Amino acid sequence: MKDGLAGKIAKLFIGSKLTVLLMIVFMVIGVYSSFLIPREEEPQIDVAMADIFVGYPGTSPTEVESRVVKPLEKLVSNIPGVEYVYSTSSKEGAMVIVQFYVGEDIERSFVKLYNEMNKHMDLMPPGVTMPLVKPRAIDDVPMLGITLWSENYDDFQLKQLADELTQEIEKVNEVSLTDKIGGRNRQLRIVLDKDKLAASGLDFLGVAEMIKANNQQLGSGSFYKNDTEFLVTTGNFLKSATDVENLVVGVQQNQPIYLKQVAAIFDGPEIPRQYVSFGFGGAGENASKYPSEYPAVTISVAKRKGADAMKIADVIIDKVDHLRSNLIPDDVHVEITRNYGETASQKVSELLMHLIGAILAVTLIVMLAMGWRGGLVVFLSVPITFALTLLSYYLLDYTLNRITLFALVFVTGIVVDDSIIIAENMHRHFKMKRLPFKQAAIYAINEVGNPTILATFTVIASVLPMAFVSGLMGPYMSPMPIGASIAMILSLFVALTITPYLGYIFLREKEKKGKAPKPEKPLESTFIYRIYSKFETPLIENKKTRWLFLGITIVMLLGSIMMFFTKSVAVKMLPFDNKNEMQVVIDMPEGTTLERTAVVAREIGQYLSTQPLVVNYQNYVGTSAPITFNGLVRHYDLRGGSNMADIQVNLVGKEDRSLQSHDIAKQLRPRIQEIGRKFGANVKIVEVPPGPPVLSTIVAEIYGPDYDQQIAVAKKVENILNETQDVVDVDWMVEADQKEYEFIIDKEKAMRYGVAPQQIVYTMNMALSDRPVTHLYDENATNQVGILLALDEKEKSTIQDISQLKIASKQGNMVSVGDLVDIRESIRAKSIYRKNQKRVVYVLADMAGELESPVYAILGMTDKLNEIELPTGYKMNELYLQQPEHEDDFTVKWDGEWQITLEVFRDLGIAFLGVIIIIYILIVGWFQNFKAPVVMMVAIPLSLIGIVLGHWIMGAFFTATSFIGMIALAGIMVRNSVLLIDFVNLRTAEGIPLKQAVIEAGAVRTTPILLTAGTVVIGAFVILFDPIFQGLAISLMGGTIVSTVLTLLVVPLVYYMIENRRER
16 A cells, blocks of 8 residues: 555654654643733724714704714725614714724724714714714723722722722733722812802802802913022912902992901812612621721723633732732722632633543543553644644734633533544554564555545634624634634644554553464444344335335435424524623602612612622712623713613622522512512613624614604504513613703893803703802812812702892892793703614613523514504614615614624634535545545534434533534534445455445444544543533533434445446
8 A cells, every 4th residue: 555645754753753752842832822811801892992072052953963973984884894883862972983893903993984084074063073083993992890898988088099090000010991880979068058149149150150250370480690590489279278268359339348247168078979888798797797888989900902801800809908908998899799800710620620621531441441551642642733723822922711612612522533543553553463564554544544634624614614603703713713724724734643642652552471462353243233233234225114214304304404493493693691790770760869769779788688699789870880892882981970880799609509690680680670660660680692792682773764764663662572571681771761951041131131142041050950160279189179160959959049139230230040041841852862873762671581582582573573653654674684675664773782693603603614615625535536525525414413402301402612513513424324335345356245335334433433432432522511602511421422323324324325326
């Protein structure tokens, strides 16, 4: 037999001393790389996103939309690489969100954006503020949350502590953004007395001007005397409350009027705009000791791009512990309320353990089949493969996360195959003792080496197309096929270089002295041959049995496909992951006071404090909790205002509970929503998404010709969703009606009284807006101390009180505002949402229950949508993938997780087709025969039976990862067929009759095929317990078990039928 490519490679390495050195070098490099690669829990999905904020004082949402938003959207849409432009036009301002395609270069995208904006600033109407562009990145999500709380200190003192602590944390290298949530700053409030002001002939504006005029200090310049230069500074800033009290703000009858005569001055914390508190849940260690909720301040810390979250978190926590001795008092408690570094390192360590487990299990199987020496050969080749793969991860800038590590666990079984096939064949040839050992080894490698190369490339061909999934799922999934392909190429390299060397050393059978060598059993008498021919011979010889067997197989295949349609196996993009946290998002109707919202949050908090699986929770009322990956896309960090609250809930660690976090959320939801309904609040439980974040699981975008009618249709869609089974947390993005009083100035009357309308506008703004007039000078304050003019709270509680404010006219008379204005009551104008330059109303919902997949909820909607009453002459359309072209009819476009599910399954379907075509081409190229590949590919549909049955038995969703498993299986199964049929051809070439060759091939290749199947199943078994990748494991296990058995029987049979017909 002449040497093939494999034989030539093996010949170089089999006797070489370098091989040992190479092994050691590879191992060292691999282990070293594993320490250099940063670790994180999820892969970083880098999507270039930016928010553009524009203010336009005094305008209505419609005017903001037409004057600012429309030109801005058009500009931004022209930038190459922009996928979506979302905008919100509200009163006095707008926000435009730009989202680029996944994979666009982030820095370049932002440069294009800034460029386009600056180039067209002249299009903006006068009065518009300079647009503020804020790029968003995955690293904006804080990886560490430190909450300071105390039973003795109030939020004002905690905030000062947090300011100091933050400055220390920011010194840590690789920390990018820090944010303090909660607490109150120092403020100097000047509460003016309306009556005293009027009596002194002063008004708000006059006092404000006097305060500003007294708060000036400037470097004046210099002068020279006696050859020396002297500097001059003039004026001095206001430095304390006393300075402010003693300001002279006016003169009456030649007597100065001091500010303290007409106002009360308070130096202390500002009036609360937010409440942040901390409480323990039922699982907290100190729950009984601290049963209440305590004021708190949370410091959230984000890392720089590419930094290792685990290392930074450790450094910061050490630093905080160190500062307890000199900065943090004993009765201020520090609680770590988020630590993604720790969760990442736990996940990575757990996966590495899985990986080691899989390698050991695989080795064990090989040892059972080939003796301890064979096991050792295979066992040594796996770590070398993985060491090289880790090196390539490091070079590709990948991080160690659940996807890159799953790629390794997932290929453990496959990587071993190459070595098993070669080692097993060497072992067989050494036993035969027909040739001297070295020649026998080379012969053995030539026999299976080339088909092994082909087989490996078929598996790579089956995995690689998945790297081309588009959309947000792309970067989430691509490390898997790329990592797996690299590992397989390297395993082939190891199998052809290092395995022959090890096999040559360990597998030779030494002849023991004095004993006659054991006679070699002929193939026909081996156990495997007897069993195999018992099953296969009747199928080959008896037509009836043969067709009955094939018929049953086909029926099973069709039956398993039917399970998708009967919903026995449900389709979903990704199941929920098991996390240690969730968020409760509370939305009260617009116009609710902060105190009322706090009551709702407190009551939900009290319920959470009784839950045995909750460690602690933080209430954020009037502000937003530190965002998660979800909040990044949903812009939760912009939540704020008196009608909103978030509760961050931290759960017991995964190892201390049997329930998944998603099940806990399902348990908590009914009671939490009941509390919310009692107060008229919309309460949602938000979990960390398993894959890419979306606006919500189900999003209905309503388009139409008229915005008010779109809102009416949206209300009906919301009602439909509320009545749909398994749909929860329904909400829409339309504000509740909020009363607004308009003070309409009678301009003629005002001018007659000697009052300019501008005076009235500014006076009202100053009295009600709580904006500082100027600042107090304090060198050491982290935040500037504002000096604020205000009315007493009780003097601005009714519209009559407010309208009695007095203004000084030009003639020096005091005129009350109420005399110059006409007061009208109206409803505040609602925000206008747009997506890609079309007006839209959003309805959002989530899924929880039996069928948690949005697919079924949405597919069942069509009839209900058609029942919605529309204005005459209009009809309802329903779209799934793209926006409507025209807006002259009403359209419901489904978005959210649904959109990504569709895109992913579409792309994976295309990848699957691609895989089948590539494999066909490879096999035709190898066997130079058009029919052979068809026979070999019979194995692909057979694996479906096992996959679907596996999902049904486990009660699992058929997810994107299940699909990936199915595609990878195609390669693995074809690879077994290639090895079988290649062996049949070898035998028939040696002149053995076809029937005999088929049975012999089956018998000889059964051991390695069962071994590879066993290793795949064991490798996959380890993944079974990860909620997201469970589908992949079920596909690999179920599919491998069923299709291996069927491959061994069906493929040789079909090949025999085709070849036999040809011979006739």
